Amino acid sequence: MAQRTKKGTRKLRLTVDLARIFNRVMTNKSPDVRRALRSKLTDVSVKRAFALNAIELITKRTLSNKDVNGESFAKYSKSYKKSAEFKIYGKSATKVNLKLTGEMLASMVSKPKAGTSIVLEFIDADNNNKAHGHTFGGGVKNSLPIRDFFNLTSDEENELLTDILKESSTEEDVNALADFFTLALDDLL
Amino acid sequence: MIKMRVKKGSILDASVRRKKFKKLKQQALSKKIMKRLAKSTEDLVYKRVKSGYGVKGNTKGKLKKLSPRYKKYRKGKPLGEFGTPNKSNLTLTGQMLQAFGNKVTKNTFNLFIKKTSRKTITGGSDKHNNAKIAEFVSKLRPFLSLSKPEARVIISEYRQHIKDVARKIFN
Numbered sequence: 001m002a003q004r005t006k007k008g009t010r011k012l013r014l015t016v017d018l019a020r021i022f023n024r025v026m027t028n029k030s031p032d033v034r035r036a037l038r039s040k041l042t043d044v045s046v047k048r049a050f051a052l053n054a055i056e057l058i059t060k061r062t063l064s065n066k067d068v069n070g071e072s073f074a075k076y077s078k079s080y081k082k083s084a085e086f087k088i089y090g091k092s093a094t095k096v097n098l099k100l101t102g103e104m105l106a107s108m109v110s111k112p113k114a115g116t117s118i119v120l121e122f123i124d125a126d127n128n129n130k131a132h133g134h135t136f137g138g139g140v141k142n143s144l145p146i147r148d149f150f151n152l153t154s155d156e157e158n159e160l161l162t163d164i165l166k167e168s169s170t171e172e173d174v175n176a177l178a179d180f181f182t183l184a185l186d187d188l189l
Numbered sequence: 190m191i192k193m194r195v196k197k198g199s200i201l202d203a204s205v206r207r208k209k210f211k212k213l214k215q216q217a218l219s220k221k222i223m224k225r226l227a228k229s230t231e232d233l234v235y236k237r238v239k240s241g242y243g244v245k246g247n248t249k250g251k252l253k254k255l256s257p258r259y260k261k262y263r264k265g266k267p268l269g270e271f272g273t274p275n276k277s278n279l280t281l282t283g284q285m286l287q288a289f290g291n292k293v294t295k296n297t298f299n300l301f302i303k304k305t306s307r308k309t310i311t312g313g314s315d316k317h318n319n320a321k322i323a324e325f326v327s328k329l330r331p332f333l334s335l336s337k338p339e340a341r342v343i344i345s346e347y348r349q350h351i352k353d354v355a356r357k358i359f360n
Contacts, residue, residue: 056349088239088271101237103338106345124338174355178348181217185347188247188340 002152007136012121012128014150018050019116021157026165037165041116049164049172051110051118054152057160058120059105062149063097069153072096074145098149104130108150120150209358216354218296222347227291227298230335230343234300235286237339238332239271241278249336252277253329266310279326282310288319300333 002016018041026034040046065072073096080086081093089100099105107127111119122128133139137146152160164171216222237244243252255263255277263274269283279286290303302323307315317325327333335343 056352084271084276085240088236101233101339102342102345106342107338123341127338170356170359174352174359177213177355178351181351182344182348185340185344188335188344189337 001154002157004135004151010128010132012132012135012150014120014152015113015117016050016054016120016152016157017115017117018047018161021154021161022116022165024154025158025162040165044112045172045176046164047112047116047118048110049175050160051120052175052178053160053164053171054118054120054156055108055110057156058108058149058152062105063099065095065097067148068151069148073098073147073149077143096147098134098147103127206359213351213355213358216358217351220293220295222350223293223296223298224291225350226343226347227293227300229346230298230300231289231291233339233342234333234335235289238286239278239280241276243330243332244334244336244339245331247335247337247340249339252279252332277330279330279332282308284308285319285322285326288323302333 002014004015005011005013019038022038022041026037029037061068067073076086076091076093076096085100091100104122104127107123108120109123111121113119122131131150133144134147135150137144163169237249238252241252242249244250255275260275263272263281266274266281268274269280269286271278272280272283284305284307285302288303288305288307290301292299292301302320304318304320307317307319307322309315323333
């Protein structure tokens with residue numbers, strides 16, 4: 001699994017070392033192929049594609065009501081289900097997907113890091129705190145249960161890296177194209 | 190600033206994949222996707238206002254509270270959806286927030302409140318239209334714009350659309 005900041009740390013961060021995953025998934029390749037592929041792990045566009053696809057995976061998994069272990073999230077509390085916001089946002093009482101406004105999931109970003117690692121975090125303090133609450137639980141009288149969504153399993157990491165490194169992969173370009181078409185919208189942020 | 194690196198033979202190599210790129214461009218900037226994003230934005234603003242929040246500059250904040258006199262006036266009246274006498278959420282009859290409209294062009298969309306006629310809370314005809322009411326209430330309770338985190342939600346939806354389309358076209 002990726003390395004996540006410990007409970008008690010205010011800033012929630014997920015650090016993933018691509019070299020560690022590489023050593024796990026590329027065992028059946030020849031030394032030459034391994035050497036060639038390994039050199040790609042420090043490539044900015046490979047790292048960015050991995051990070052953005054990881055964000056996409058975490059988002060889709062969470063929206064499908066599953067935590068990092070593939071289990072359903074803890075149910076919503078009775079008081080939350082009775083709240084006006086719950087009704088206004090048309091939330092389902094049984095479908096727990098950590099989405100009210102959608103801001104928390106949309107605020108996951110990747111930060112550049114040297115070497116073969118990538119870092120995922122939340123861009124602003126409000127959404128970091130929300131995600132922190134879900135990840136470690138807590139709140140007033142410990143009323144907020146743990147809903148562990150901000151992490152990647154080893155299998156998920158393996159799949160993400162294999163997809164990007166395979167010869168026919170278009171993932172680097174797909175992410176570059178998404179960057180290209182949303183570049184002009186950066187003015188809004 | 191994001192730098193783009195075009196690899197020879199990659200899907201960005203226009204000499205090889207010009208047609209596919211053109212198709213992606215058409216779908217990424219189509220009226221259909223702009224309409225979908227406009228609808229999402231409308232939904233986002235509607236729910237935020239109904240929850241009692243507005244946006245000033247690009248920061249989300251609670252809408253200014255109602256005066257005690259106005260709260261008293263609202264009591265016992267048939268208020269619009271999610272309206273309660275004490276809650277400040279721009280809902281008296283609910284007509285203004287039901288009058289959202291959007292204008293979509295090839296690569297942009299605009300959101301506004303339509304100039305539709307309205308009824309007073311007692312059922313008579315109102316001399317002001319919904320756009321005028323929106324203009325008036327926006328002075329003290331600005332709501333028709335997006336905060337940064339909200340813009341991120343819409344951009345992220347758009348980004349996912351582009352990725353889905355690009356994967357379909359280039360794979």
